[in-house]
């Protein structure tokens with residue numbers, strides 16, 4: 188991956204949890220072993236999404252056309268005060284990287300949350316595939332919120348009083 192790849196800056200956001208960054212990177216590069224890819228490699232015949240079962244499991248579907256991930260995304264948008272819901276993962280990254288409408292800390296928190304969401308969706312998908320268990324939207328969203336709050340409290344040391352007020356209310 189070149190330093191100049193357009194999404195680099197968003198992926199290597201230092202607030203994001205390292206293992207989340209890695210899965211985000213794989214997702215943007217379309218390198219996760221989705222069922223569509225497994226089928227192309229002759230490893231499986233079934234290409235149905237493990238989470239919803241209604242569509243082909245591609246990267247585009249998982250992030251975020253799938254009913255499961257889409258509903259998690261909407262919950263996170265409500266939580267963070269993001270008003271648009273029409274994002275694919277790529278649109279999300281592009282918007283975050285050029286967005287001027289939100290302050291920089293807010294944007295970093297959204298970026299951290301997107302990375303956490305991608306990780307959680309992929310984890311839920313693996314759980315569905317291997318353990319036949321799809322987590323509830325509610326528990327997936329709770330986990331993401333917990334990870335984001337914990338991580339940012341741990342690594343972001345220079346919050347302004349205003350940022351603090353906003354973040355503490357999340």
Ligand SMILES: [Zn+2]
Pocket residue numbers: 236237238239240241242248249252253254255
């Ligand atoms: Zn699905």
